[in-house]
Amino acid sequence: MGNKPKIAMYWGSACGGCEVSLANVHEALLIIDANFEFVFCPCLVDTKYTDIENMAEGEILITFYNGALRNSENEQMAHLLRKKSKIIIAYGACSKDGGIPALANFHSKEEIYNTIYLNNPSIDNPYSVIPKTVTTVEEGDLYLPEFWDTVKSLDQVIDVDYYMPGCPPEPHQLVKVLNIFLSDEPLPPKGSYLGVGKTTVCEECRRVKTDKKITKFYRNWQIIPDATTCLLEQGLLCMGLATCGGCGGACPEANMPCTGCYGAPQGGSDQGAKMISALGSVIDIAPLKELPESEIPNYIDAILKDIPDLAGTFYKYSLAKSLVNRRVK
């Protein structure tokens, strides 16, 4: 029991979906348990902060850190787990690229507090109470983590060894990755994406792709797409061409466009910018050729108006790691 390599999974600013992806390996959980000792995971195991604090440095072989870093508690845990772990894997979109929580970077801390605690029809807060880091009560001081203005990815706070993208990562990819560490094979170079496909989601998607000439975009509820043609060709905003593969094209397979949860393919590109670049290449230009120069922007804007939240859609999972990663104040 004591000689098995130790693994941990921690959640920062997360939804718990990454833990579900661990539970979703089904029977393989028994194999994981036979080969690893699961020492820390607040969602599933009853070890506490002090148990980790009392561990030797590097005692944990792998920590899967999921969730973005949005407050000082997330940061404190990241530093502690870095010290106690040989390998840190940024697990899931939030930890790798900021994920959904990083969409908050389009707003300031004040705006968020205002909407959540102060100024919202469903809120009853007559004394305008907002969370404070220190609250003094009769019994003494109570502490809360500090809420940051900007959501960060894990590698913006600590040194990260590997990345596993996905919202959440596919369970079969988790099994594949754990097998890497059980085998005698040399480990991949530091900074590698683990459990991913070679290129993009489009490469793995089985739909038929031809020359794309888009004249109108639709939202998912507006049309029922046919089951075999590329969804982008049908006018749905499928992010497959700007998104790292590894999921096997699961969403397009289920008639839903890719929303980009695996982030940009490895190589440091900006997912949203790449999406704009790609759409620029597939929106039909034939009508533009008939228009006078001054009318061209209006015509394009009329097509773009069907994309209600362009930045939020294109950076749905990767805002913390994009080139411009928060709103300018």
Add this chain to the structure above:
Amino acid sequence: MNTTENQGMLINSFEPKIVGFLCNWCSYAGADKAGATQAQYPPNVNIVKVMCSGRVDPQFVLKSFQEGADGVMILACHPGDCHYKEGNYRAAQRYQMLKVLLTQFGIEQERCFFDYVSAGESDKFVQLITQTVAKIKELGPLNLKVTV
């Protein structure tokens, strides 16, 4: 009053850094002609020659802002004149999307500028550079703070 005066002085002395992506076949030739005719225009635009405006990846624009540019200019061939037939239409489409994106990032749309300049239009080139530099001087420094 003192502060306003100080701010006034600050804006006047601000020299914006602007990156200009110019297509090799039309706009760069237009800039060349402006040089040959010794036309005077502000020196704030750092020109990057690209083979086609369609080659301007939106990443180039965002990267320019990230690395401290206060503005970006993309100059293309006139519609119908593209050396590669349609690169400038592609650029026009990407520019319209970039404008939406920049607005959502709180970056003024005017900081990213797109227009058509042919090889013969050195006057238009000078006029656009002068206008854009003046506009961005008016907007002031971008002061983008990016977490790396």
